[in-house]
Amino acid sequence: MPELPEVETVRKGLVRLVQGKTIASVTVRWPRIIELPEVELFQEQLINQTIETIERRGKFLIFKLSDFDLISHLRMEGKYEFSQEPQTPGKHTHVIFTFTDGSQLSYHDVRKFGRMALVPKNSSSSYKGIVQLGPEPIVSEFKKERFEQQLKKSHKAIKPLLLDQKLVTGLGNIYVDEALWEAKIHPETPANLLSETEVIALHQAIIDVLARAVEAGGTTIRSYANALGEAGNFQVSLHVYGQTGLPCNHCGIAIVKTKVAQRGTHYCPQCQVRKGDD
Incomplete structure (x- = not known):
């Protein structure tokens, strides 16, 4: 998509x-x-x-x-x-x-x-599909304080929460996985259990990952090409999405793939430790 x-x-x-x-x-x-x-x-x-x-x-x-x-x-x-x-x-x-x-x-x-x-x-x-969207993932609109307040109110796992477009818009499966890896947060960690340090890291990771992907022209997975018929090249910079079995660039442990909220999900089992299992 x-x-x-x-x-x-x-x-x-x-x-x-x-x-x-x-x-x-x-x-x-x-x-x-x-x-x-x-x-x-x-x-x-x-x-x-x-x-x-x-x-x-x-x-x-x-x-x-x-x-x-x-x-x-x-x-x-x-x-x-x-x-x-x-x-x-x-x-x-x-x-x-x-x-x-x-x-x-x-x-x-x-x-x-x-x-x-x-x-x-x-x-x-x-328009019905636009009116409920969260802020664009740029510094001037996506405010860390508001993001943290919203996360504290939710017991939902962080990945599906980010996918619903209400906290911040534009994130899909690929870039949620990448941002969570960059922030070292497990995709199934309940949002309200994230520490302030993790929220800051995630907020910055979302902005950074999407900005780099825009600059690279997007990610080519299967059939994507832009309006000029050109493929994006951010796929060469992916750290977890589609990298199952390859070593994590942080720690060297193999990237694993699972399902979270019915979506294929990639993460590092050592760098991204799930909270809320106790």
């Missing part, structure tokens, strides 16, 4: 490719992709809309149009492809935006889990 660094890289690529272009027509080949409004109106309202810019909130892309916000979530395997001229749609091409200059932006999704919604201009922050 594309996580924040991958989505941010897609956003940057799309800005380079389609910013300033005006939509001539829209073809929806899989109606369930469209949440709002009904498909015919979605296609009609997008005609003659110009893409002013593209923003991101958590894992959501927000196309800022002349009169609307077009919200897009890639879910598991959604991706955009741009072409300078019309292309024959493939089996997994579900939405096609044709621009007035003849170029096209196509949305592809093998599993058809991605979603789009067209909402009034500047109202995307009220």
Whole structure:
């Protein structure tokens, strides 16, 4: 699944490719992709809309149009492809935006889990999937004091708590594992049992890991590629995710894989000792 660094890289690529272009027509080949409004109106309202810019909130892309916000979530395997001229749609091409200059932006999704919604201009922050998101994982928004207060209120294991997007947005399976390893915290440790030192370390690790991944263009696991068709390269910097059996870069003990909240989870059994088992 594309996580924040991958989505941010897609956003940057799309800005380079389609910013300033005006939509001539829209073809929806899989109606369930469209949440709002009904498909015919979605296609009609997008005609003659110009893409002013593209923003991101958590894992959501927000196309800022002349009169609307077009919200897009890639879910598991959604991706955009741009072409300078019309292309024959493939089996997994579900939405096609044709621009007035003849170029096209196509949305592809093998599993058809991605979603789009067209909402009034500047109202995307009220959209149901965005309104409950926590702060972006950057220093100016993600405050350590608030983070610590929220953790102390929860008995939930730290990994699924970080995955629910309410404490901080943008973290998925890969980067939660990496941040917890960097902070030396076991993924099943109850949040309220973390010490102040561990909270500080985790807070910084989340910011650092995601910033490095954004700089590297994301992580290529299976099918991820950005809007320019380029693969991210953060996978060469992964310390635990997908490293089962390899030595921990901290202590040399083999990385293990287990399941936490039904998610494949990687950690070091020596550096990341679980609390709350007594």
